[in-house]
Amino acid sequence: MKQFNYTIKDELGLHARPAGLLVKKTGSFKSNIQITKNDKSADGKRILGIMSLGIKQNDEITVTVEGEDENEAALELKEFFKNNL
Amino acid sequence: MITYTGKTVFNGIAIGKIAVFKKKDKQVKRHHIEDTDKEWMRFNKAKDAAIEQLKNLYDKAVAEVGSDGAAIFEVHQMMLEDMDYLDSVKNIIDTQSVNAEYAVAVTADNFYHIFASMEDAYMKERAADVKDISERVLTILSGEVSDNVLTKEPSIILADDLAPSETVQLDKSKVLAFVTVHGSTNSHTAILARTMNIPALINVLMEDYEELNGKLAIVDGFTGTLYIDPDQSTYENMKEKQEDDRKKKELLKELKDKENITIDGQRIDLFANIGSTGDLASVIQNDAGGIGLFRSEFLYLEKDHYPTEEEQFKAYKMVAENMAGKKVIIRTLDIGADKQVDYFNLEREENPAMGYRAIRICLDRTEIFKTQLRALLRASAYGNLAVMYPMIISLEEVLEVKKIVEEVKRELDAEKLPYKNIEQGIMIETPGAALISDILAQEVDFFSIGTNDLTQYTLAIDRQNTKLEKHYDPHHPAILRFIKMIADNAHQAGIWVGICGELAADSSLTETFLKMKIDELSVSPSYIYPLRKKIRETDVSKL
Secondary structure, X not given: OEEEEEEOOOOOOOOHHHHHHHHHHHOOOOOXXXXXXXXXXXEOOOHHHHHOOOOOOOOEEEEEXXXXXXXXXXXXXXXXXXXXX | OEEEEOEEEEOOEEEEEEEEEOOOOOOOOOOEOOOHHHHHHHHHHHHHXXXXXXXXXXXXXXXXXXXXXXXXXXXXXXXXXXXXHHHHXXXXXXXXXXXXXXXXXXXXXXXXXXXXXXXXXXXXXXHHHHHHHHHHHHHHHOOOOOOOOOOOOOEEEEEOOOXXXXXXXXXXXXEEEEEEOOOOOOOHHHHHHHHOOOOEEEOOOOOOHHHHOOOEEEEEOOOOEEEEOOOHHHHHHHHHHHHHHHHHHHHHHHHOOOOOEOOOOOEOEEEEEEOOHHHHHHHHHOOOOEEEEEEOOHHHHOOOOOOOHHHHHHHHHHHHHHOOOOEEEEEOOOOEOOEOOHHHOOOOOOOHHHOOOOHHHHHHOHHHHHHHXXXXXXXXXXXXXXXXXXXXXXXXXXXXXXXXXXXXXHHHHHOOOOOOOOEEEEEEOOHHHHHOHHHHOOOOOEEEEOHHHHHHHHHOOOOOOHHHHHHOOOOOHHHHHHHHHHHHHHHHOOOEEEEOOHHHHOOOOHHHHHHOOOOEEEEOHHHHHHHHHHHHOOOHHHO
């Protein structure tokens, strides 16, 4: 299992467009991906669940990756958050 | 005459009849279904058809407003394919043995309430999205053909609210303006109206708006006013205002996408000066050929700590990507003098304009400089970036800067981070640099003349001292001689030269600059069209 924290910098938070990009990204991995904010979790491959977390600017989220390609997935997702959010 | 006010989303004047856009009230009836598998298949067929429609809408929106504005329709497709959404629909059909319409309506309602209860205005908008996609599926399930023909003649569209898909589907040649009772400036409809240049008002609070169908109305997007049954004088005033606006927009349209070329065929680049990423919209609206001066100070001024490499990288990358291949020249940190930042802990100086500032700080505190260069080089992989260094006075400084850039590149190579070999230029804003510009030109890729500082240093006039204003003459022959000399030295060395100070926007000097064969003028975005007009009317051979 791989896990990392990230604090959202985008002023609109995890809004529709990056949520769409994120789901495209997570969908390309075999691993299970969980996004957690304040004890509430959502499946990282489901856009409505992610958006219903209501992630805003300065919120800290935890990304948990588990599965055969977890190393690669965690690395690429870290990079994704840095570049897009 | 009745007057309503609302919030302007896009300005402009529209005069015409009102056409009320009424959503078809979809009363969803619940009924018992025997074969739930068949019902689930029926839903899936409708869902696939809806996704097909959304794909077409996406293409239509890309053509009309570009891929950024169209992205919402891609997100809508993802929402319709979301497992939580599909599981909910399937679960309701299976466990309650009910029709697909009912399952969709209940699912939509559940998600609608999750989003609508959020405190975040932007996320609240997602409630409208869920409703929008569900209504699309319901329309397909009902077998109705949704017709977009609202009116035969061009009208002012009045609605409670408009979903993005409804906005894009409307036949634009029939839309004079949008007016909605609800909606927010964050909504995609507002964004679409803006990119389509259609006058639009939102939050126009009114009751019984449906009764206004067919009435004559005027939308004044400049003041956010809606007039119903306007009286004669209002009508005439607005007609005149509309004509003025039309003429202004026509002039702009005439100049849009036109080259900055003189009658006798001499070209010059018109770039924009910006002070933060927030200025990007006006750069694009004013058709700038690039960004000639991106003042990076804002990244430092708006923070209470040194901006990190990532923070800077994100800002530079964003600008590079938004300018889509057009040149973006980022000026490295120019702090000190009149721009002070607490956390830099700079000592008070007697004469700050001639003091510890800009490149002098950067070459002293190289860690700050290197962080900026790393961010900048990394962002260069995403567009067409160039870098320029302020307040240069000597060849040694240039050589030292270039050495540091090489070090940073080696670091990036070692970390396998991509970057481009970007153009490096210097600001010529001191008499010292101007006088040795022939030597400096051998070492850099371009010059950008900073006329504000060049004037203050050459004429020994403090820009901050209001008593000296009458002596501050940027048309002084000494300044113009300097500019000519710098341009000649640049061209002799085979590099290009631009002007990025206030003087660049001075249209009484445009002819002079053209004669000097200046390659680029970088000005505030609003000066670009007036300068383009001036350039296109100039014949350098007759000067």
